[in-house]
Amino acid sequence: MNIHTYEKVWLIAALLLIVGFIATITYGSVGLGIAMIDDSEETVEPSELDEDFGEPRVEHVGENEYEAYVIAQTFIFQPDPIEVPANSKVTFYVTSRDVIHSFSVVGTNINTMVIPGEVSTMTAEFDESGEYGIICNEYCGSFHHTMEGQLHVVPEDEFDMTELSVESDDEVELGNETTFNVAVENGMLDDLETTVTFEIGNETTEEEITVSGESTEETTFTVDSTELGEGDHDWTVTVDDYEESGTLTVVEDLEEEEENGGNNDE
Amino acid sequence: MRISKAGLLVVLAFLAPVLVELRTVLAWVNIELSVLETAIIGGIIIAVILVWAFLPENGDEEGAERDVSNSEL
Amino acid sequence: MSNAYIDKFPAEAKVVKAAFYSSFLALALGGVFGVIQTLHRTDIYRFIDSADYYTVLTAHGVFMVITFTIFFLVGVFTWAVTTSLDRGVEDIRFTWSWVGLMTIGTVMAGVAILAGFVDSIDISASVLFTFYAPLQAHPLFYLGLVLFVVGTWVAGADWFRSWWAWKKENPDARIPLPTFMVLTTMIMWYIATMGVATSILVFLLPWSLGWIETVNPLLTRTLFWFFGHPVVYFWLMPAYLLWYTMLPKFAGGKLFSDPLARVGFVLFLLLSTPVGIHHQYLDPGIAEGFKFIAMTNTMFLLLPSFLTAFTVVASIEHGARQRGGTGYFSWLKSLPWRDPVFAGMALAGLLFAAAGFSGMVNAGMNINYLVHNSLWVVGHFHLTVGTAVALTFMAVSYWFIPQVTGKELWNRSVALIQVVLWFIGMTFMTNSMHRAGLIGMPRRTAEPQYTGFEFETAVGSVGELNAQIALGGVLLTLSLVLFFANIIGTAFGSRSDNLPDNGYAEALSGSDDAPRVLDNLKLWTAIAVVLVIIAYSLPLMSIVDRGGLFGPDITAFPANLESVRFLAFAVEHLGTAALESAGTLAWNTLPEVIR
Numbered sequence: 001m002n003i004h005t006y007e008k009v010w011l012i013a014a015l016l017l018i019v020g021f022i023a024t025i026t027y028g029s030v031g032l033g034i035a036m037i038d039d040s041e042e043t044v045e046p047s048e049l050d051e052d053f054g055e056p057r058v059e060h061v062g063e064n065e066y067e068a069y070v071i072a073q074t075f076i077f078q079p080d081p082i083e084v085p086a087n088s089k090v091t092f093y094v095t096s097r098d099v100i101h102s103f104s105v106v107g108t109n110i111n112t113m114v115i116p117g118e119v120s121t122m123t124a125e126f127d128e129s130g131e132y133g134i135i136c137n138e139y140c141g142s143f144h145h146t147m148e149g150q151l152h153v154v155p156e157d158e159f160d161m162t163e164l165s166v167e168s169d170d171e172v173e174l175g176n177e178t179t180f181n182v183a184v185e186n187g188m189l190d191d192l193e194t195t196v197t198f199e200i201g202n203e204t205t206e207e208e209i210t211v212s213g214e215s216t217e218e219t220t221f222t223v224d225s226t227e228l229g230e231g232d233h234d235w236t237v238t239v240d241d242y243e244e245s246g247t248l249t250v251v252e253d254l255e256e257e258e259e260n261g262g263n264n265d266e
Numbered sequence: 267m268r269i270s271k272a273g274l275l276v277v278l279a280f281l282a283p284v285l286v287e288l289r290t291v292l293a294w295v296n297i298e299l300s301v302l303e304t305a306i307i308g309g310i311i312i313a314v315i316l317v318w319a320f321l322p323e324n325g326d327e328e329g330a331e332r333d334v335s336n337s338e339l
Numbered sequence: 340m341s342n343a344y345i346d347k348f349p350a351e352a353k354v355v356k357a358a359f360y361s362s363f364l365a366l367a368l369g370g371v372f373g374v375i376q377t378l379h380r381t382d383i384y385r386f387i388d389s390a391d392y393y394t395v396l397t398a399h400g401v402f403m404v405i406t407f408t409i410f411f412l413v414g415v416f417t418w419a420v421t422t423s424l425d426r427g428v429e430d431i432r433f434t435w436s437w438v439g440l441m442t443i444g445t446v447m448a449g450v451a452i453l454a455g456f457v458d459s460i461d462i463s464a465s466v467l468f469t470f471y472a473p474l475q476a477h478p479l480f481y482l483g484l485v486l487f488v489v490g491t492w493v494a495g496a497d498w499f500r501s502w503w504a505w506k507k508e509n510p511d512a513r514i515p516l517p518t519f520m521v522l523t524t525m526i527m528w529y530i531a532t533m534g535v536a537t538s539i540l541v542f543l544l545p546w547s548l549g550w551i552e553t554v555n556p557l558l559t560r561t562l563f564w565f566f567g568h569p570v571v572y573f574w575l576m577p578a579y580l581l582w583y584t585m586l587p588k589f590a591g592g593k594l595f596s597d598p599l600a601r602v603g604f605v606l607f608l609l610l611s612t613p614v615g616i617h618h619q620y621l622d623p624g625i626a627e628g629f630k631f632i633a634m635t636n637t638m639f640l641l642l643p644s645f646l647t648a649f650t651v652v653a654s655i656e657h658g659a660r661q662r663g664g665t666g667y668f669s670w671l672k673s674l675p676w677r678d679p680v681f682a683g684m685a686l687a688g689l690l691f692a693a694a695g696f697s698g699m700v701n702a703g704m705n706i707n708y709l710v711h712n713s714l715w716v717v718g719h720f721h722l723t724v725g726t727a728v729a730l731t732f733m734a735v736s737y738w739f740i741p742q743v744t745g746k747e748l749w750n751r752s753v754a755l756i757q758v759v760l761w762f763i764g765m766t767f768m769t770n771s772m773h774r775a776g777l778i779g780m781p782r783r784t785a786e787p788q789y790t791g792f793e794f795e796t797a798v799g800s801v802g803e804l805n806a807q808i809a810l811g812g813v814l815l816t817l818s819l820v821l822f823f824a825n826i827i828g829t830a831f832g833s834r835s836d837n838l839p840d841n842g843y844a845e846a847l848s849g850s851d852d853a854p855r856v857l858d859n860l861k862l863w864t865a866i867a868v869v870l871v872i873i874a875y876s877l878p879l880m881s882i883v884d885r886g887g888l889f890g891p892d893i894t895a896f897p898a899n900l901e902s903v904r905f906l907a908f909a910v911e912h913l914g915t916a917a918l919e920s921a922g923t924l925a926w927n928t929l930p931e932v933i934r
């Protein structure tokens with residue numbers, strides 16, 4: 001077989017180009033450390049994600065390191081929005097409850113298929129705060145185009161993983177005492193020092209608390225209804241930027257008032 | 267005419283990707299042409315090519331432009 | 340008296356004509372759906388419900404890349420084998436049988452898809468042409484696909500049969516180049532379709548009939564892509580065949596090198612299949628190493644395309660110089676641009692070169708994060724299959740249709756404008772699709788306008804990108820209208836004696852220069868199979884090991900259809916019988932094929 005000289009040159013050039021491409025890609029993987037989505041995660045049972053995967057959530061796992069556990073299902077992502085701080089390294093774990101979706105953060109390189117039974121993981125670094133849209137770019141059913149979520153990278157000093165919950169009665173009989181049970185959950189690894197502020201009527205009570213990492217601290221405020229007097233009293237509990245509020249009704253006789261149904265459950 | 271009518275048509279067609287991609291490439295080096303600007307540039311180039319094509323042939327085979335406009339085929 | 344194909348092979352000409360007309364019908368339907376999509380997703384004109392968009396998209400995908408391309412392929416291949424072996428098919432009834440199978444298959448799949456528009460009919464198949472489980476289509480859809488593919492298998496057997504008979508009479512002759520191309524392509528196709536055949540017959544069809552409860556989504560997806568990459572070469576190979584064996588002729592010259600053309604096709608046979616995982620770079624559950632292997636194979640698959648580019652350009656240049664062209668570049672002027680067949684094929688090749696660039700980006704494993712499933716990919720394959728293949732097919736139809744109908748082309752000027760319009764339309768549409776993809780705009784989405792954020796363009800605006808996509812789509816539609824006007828005009832014309840002769844290009848460096856081993860199809864088949872086994876056995880085993888053969892417990896989506904139960908019954912009794920006979924037919928011819 002005789003091959004024309006030009007053709008030989010062309011062939012060699014083409015081969016060099018091909019080898020060059022492979023080298024570039026290999027450099028991207030090895031040199032720059034761009035990892036591919038792979039089979040490093042255990043499989044999960046899509047109908048039993050609660051056990052295998054847990055709730056959709058963000059976890060603080062190390063200094064500036066977070067893990068986001070995301071569930072895609074027709075036609076939403078959970079959690080939504082996903083919140084992480086700036087200057088952090090976030091590993092996403094994404095799985096599907098039903099069909100194949102994708103998890104694609106628009107304007108970034110975060111892009112993966114989400115296949116039921118499999119967990120996709122990828123790690124990204126967020127140096128600056130910003131808001132990103134998340135879309136599903138794999139057709140997943142008639143309303144595929146409505147499937148979107150948000151990723152909020154909040155400034156570091158505004159970020160926390162505090163959760164505030166308050167348990168209290170809606171009504172109390174005049175003369176009785178009632179208690180407000182306040183629970184402050186700290187999802188971060190570091191301790192949280194903060195103040196719980198409780199306001200009812202025109203009274204304000206403050207309490208300093210320290211919630212250690214990944215735990216919950218409870219505190220109680222006791223209110224004497226005689227001091228408040230009969231009627232509706234608005235209350236709020238504040239911890240940093242979080243606020244819970246409601247109304248406490250002081251009634252003369254609990255049984256009678258019940259029928260009017262003064263319910264303030266929030 | 268310096269070029270066959272069909273040749274002219276193909277040259278003009280080839281101009282479409284050149285212009286469209288030129289705009290994309292220029293954007294990378296931060297030269298941003300608006301649609302209107304691109305259209306005007308396109309119009310000028312088309313006019314130049316048409317004028318050149320319809321100029322009477324003077325026996326000179328060396329039309330520099332012709333070579334360039336065809337070269338990437 | 341002319342010397343056209345129809346004069347020599349009147350019976351075969353009917354088959355080829357039927358295949359072409361079927362493919363054009365699919366092209367027409369696909370085109371209508373294409374422009375609907377274009378206007379809908381850019382929000383320029385919406386008249387369908389967004390939920391129906393996906394039915395439209397399924398129809399566009401299936402009609403374009405299954406029906407249009409493959410029907411055209413079988414027409415070209417039948418022509419290529421009969422012309423280059425210079426003998427008719429062995430048994431014309433056998434030939435019509437595969438045309439029939441393919442047609443029935445298309446109708447079944449088409450009905451299942453289009454029924455999705457009618458709420459009162461409880462049949463739908465809005466699963467797109469990739470039909471990823473757990474999305475589920477009506478069994479009719481899968482059955483249709485099976486029959487269609489079986490049809491192509493039988494067609495392949497038909498061509499092998501011709502070659503086999505010819506070989507008996509010409510024991511020492513080299514396989515004529517067009518036949519060689521057909522046979523290598525078909526071997527690739529037999530290997531490739533094992534993937535979908537397994538996926539459909541073992542998993543999806545029984546599952547849609549309710550015989551099995553669940554499937555492993557990653558497994559069926561991987562089996563799909565086992566077939567999904569080689570199928571793109573299946574679309575491309577008839578275009579390559581035409582570029583190698585016809586384009587030099589239209590340019591007025593000869594093929595530059597017959598041996599290198601053979602080398603190219605052998606490389607395609609070897610490398611087309613063990614690369615499918617490059618469509619799954621971003622899939623969980625597949626190890627990085629497997630992806631890396633697919634990536635390197637993919638890059639080497641560039642080689643035969645580079646080879647083709649060289650040979651085709653060199654052959655065209657030779658043609659131009661035969662026609663009196665001179666100079667470094669001025670020979671381009673001497674090419675027959677007035678001929679829509681040549682002009683269309685050359686323009687198609689030009690855009691294919693552009694497609695090569697975006698393809699390299701897709702193939703770059705870690706660069707793929709940027710573009711995967713974005714509109715970039717749609718831009719890419721409208722350059723490859725939507726132009727390199729489709730425009731070549733349309734252009735060459737202006738030569739083929741007169742050959743198989745015996746009628747002169749209705750209007751050459753309209754034809755020239757048509758191919759140029761396609762070129763310009765695709766330029767606009769694909770340029771903006773690529774750019775939209777880079778800013779993250781997804782493909783396969785009815786309304787890529789989101790409530791929570793906006794796409795950020797580097798230059799211009801999203802509105803401008805959309806307008807450009809729509810402009811391209813409209814130009815393409817216009818081009819299609821001109822195409823059909825010309826085809827219909829030709830079909831209703833009267834017989835002419837003034838047709839060009841049937842034939843294909845001779846080679847400057849002929850088959851005598853080609854090493855004998857190139858024609859050893861058994862050897863290449865064996866190597867191809869080994870390569871596939873190397874590339875796929877471990878990934879498939881690992882996928883089955885992880886997720887189980889039938890996968891986790893997930894319900895099909897949309898939930899099982901009513902009419903399925905009746906159909907399951909019917910299929911059990913009738914379908915299996917039909918399938919079996921089709922199967923035996925294929926099996927009986929297989930030994931011949933392998934021989």
Ligand code: HEM
Pocket residue numbers: 369370371373374376377380396397399400403404407408467468469717721724725726729781782783784785811812813815816819
């Ligand atoms: C009139 C000409 C055409 C127009 C206007 C057009 C338009 C489009 C558009 C806008 C999409 C993207 C839809 C989306 O992802 O949301 C699309 C998808 C597609 N087109 Fe075309 N197209 C045309 C011709 C063709 C041709 C000739 C082929 C192949 C032979 C083709 C093959 C495809 C395929 C395979 C898809 C992907 C389907 C999927 O994602 O499931 N198109 N087309």
Ligand SMILES: [Cu+2]
Pocket residue numbers: 101102136137138139140141144145147
């Ligand atoms: Cu989706």
Ligand SMILES: [Cu+2]
Pocket residue numbers: 567568571615617618
């Ligand atoms: Cu591929």
